[in-house]
Amino acid sequence: MAPAHVRRPPADKNWLAIASAPEHPRVGLVLGAGGVLGGAWLVGALDALAQETGWDPGSAERIVGTSAGSMIGALVACGVPPWLMAAHSGGEDIVGVMDANGAHPGSSDRSAGAVYKLHGAVPSLGPGSWKLALGSLARPYRHSPVSFVSAWLPRGFISTQPLKDTVRRALGSEGGWAPHPGYSAVACDYETGKPVAFGTPEAPPADLADAVAASCAIPGFYHPVEIDGRRYVDGGMRSTSNLDALAGEGLDVVICLNPMSSLHAAEPRTLGERLTFGMRAGAGKLLGAEARRLRASGTDVVILQPTVHDLDVMGTNLMSGARRHEVIERATDSVREHLRDCGLGERLAAALPAGAPALVRRPKGSPDRWPDMRVLARERFATPKPAKAKVRAKARPRRRTRPLAA
Numbered sequence: 001m002a003p004a005h006v007r008r009p010p011a012d013k014n015w016l017a018i019a020s021a022p023e024h025p026r027v028g029l030v031l032g033a034g035g036v037l038g039g040a041w042l043v044g045a046l047d048a049l050a051q052e053t054g055w056d057p058g059s060a061e062r063i064v065g066t067s068a069g070s071m072i073g074a075l076v077a078c079g080v081p082p083w084l085m086a087a088h089s090g091g092e093d094i095v096g097v098m099d100a101n102g103a104h105p106g107s108s109d110r111s112a113g114a115v116y117k118l119h120g121a122v123p124s125l126g127p128g129s130w131k132l133a134l135g136s137l138a139r140p141y142r143h144s145p146v147s148f149v150s151a152w153l154p155r156g157f158i159s160t161q162p163l164k165d166t167v168r169r170a171l172g173s174e175g176g177w178a179p180h181p182g183y184s185a186v187a188c189d190y191e192t193g194k195p196v197a198f199g200t201p202e203a204p205p206a207d208l209a210d211a212v213a214a215s216c217a218i219p220g221f222y223h224p225v226e227i228d229g230r231r232y233v234d235g236g237m238r239s240t241s242n243l244d245a246l247a248g249e250g251l252d253v254v255i256c257l258n259p260m261s262s263l264h265a266a267e268p269r270t271l272g273e274r275l276t277f278g279m280r281a282g283a284g285k286l287l288g289a290e291a292r293r294l295r296a297s298g299t300d301v302v303i304l305q306p307t308v309h310d311l312d313v314m315g316t317n318l319m320s321g322a323r324r325h326e327v328i329e330r331a332t333d334s335v336r337e338h339l340r341d342c343g344l345g346e347r348l349a350a351a352l353p354a355g356a357p358a359l360v361r362r363p364k365g366s367p368d369r370w371p372d373m374r375v376l377a378r379e380r381f382a383t384p385k386p387a388k389a390k391v392r393a394k395a396r397p398r399r400r401t402r403p404l405a406a
Contacts (some may be wrong), residue, residue, distance in 0.1 A: 027353075030064045041259045200340045256291070
């Protein structure tokens with residue numbers, strides 16, 4: 001039996017529709033939540049997906065990231081390819097490759113922001129958000145179990161500054177938004193619990209680093225992030241995937257990588273495994289409902305999830321960075337094997353547009369001859385300059401000659 005890595009719709013849902021996608025399909029990419037190790041799984045899965053299909057994940061018309069997915073999505077949107085993330089995580093120092101601020105990345109954190117430092121604010125004793133807590137009591141039917149529990153947790157005490165620093169190394173110290181026009185990071189308003197997709201016209205303006213930090217701010221763990229006078233926390237409080245955020249956008253194909261769900265998981269033995277199993281079951285059920293809504297809007301959906309072998313390596317503590325690179329390697333292998341075994345990789349390669357080679361696979365030769373990947377990222381959606389039309393000089397009217405007098 002092939003690894004249970006993709007949630008397949010029934011045959012009458014036209015699973016093979018991606019093979020007949022238009023020549024230039026409109027593609028969406030959704031990256032779900034999952035903590036430090038969920039983010040590691042995303043890196044390995046994206047690396048395998050890119051290598052097997054020749055598609056650049058950062059070229060997707062829309063990228064939606066939640067929590068850990070917002071971090072990995074932001075790095076991809078800024079021109080950091082998955083293969084480079086994997087190499088950096090493994091401790092490799094690539095001579096000549098600099099970050100957006102001109103510093104050698106070898107001196108920077110290799111865990112994508114998984115550095116825990118205390119926030120300077122005075123810890124709170126009661127709920128982190130009294131308004132959300134009381135609202136969940138008054139109208140519990142409007143809140144998911146995760147949202148209800150999150151409302152009553154005390155305000156987080158871990159700083160999100162390392163997360164912001166990681167984004168700024170990819171984007172540049174000047175701040176602003178990613179060069180990708182369709183990237184968004186989903187967070188939740190800490191007073192209402194409503195999701196906000198930063199980077200969309202409906203959301204308040206925000207720097208990319210602040211938006212990603214807000215999307216990653218797990219209630220009770222990370223300190224909430226203030227943007228435009230309001231506090232925001234982890235977008236996974238609403239959904240670990242937020243796949244339906246792309247419903248109605250007219251996309252042809254949406255590829256969703258969701259570390260928090262899995263079709264096959266080993267029988268839980270310990271209390272921690274039981275809790276994790278329950279969370280994954282709930283995330284998978286919600287993901288299925290979101291996928292049905294998206295398919296109902298006419299979009300084909302491909303969902304990649306961890307296999308039981310991935311889960312064995314990830315364990316129950318998803319915020320531990322101890323096994324981060326091991327999870328990346330396992331995810332790369334398991335996704336690659338699945339794409340080959342079931343033929344999905346071949347079908348996706350036929351349907352998806354080819355990406356810039358340096359953003360798909362590690363270039364050959366010396367790094368000093370590699371193209372600037374940040375420039376390639378900006379060129380993904382650059383409007384081509386219209387060719388200058390050659391202006392023909394107007395022909396001068398011929399001067400009529402008078403007939404000679406006889």
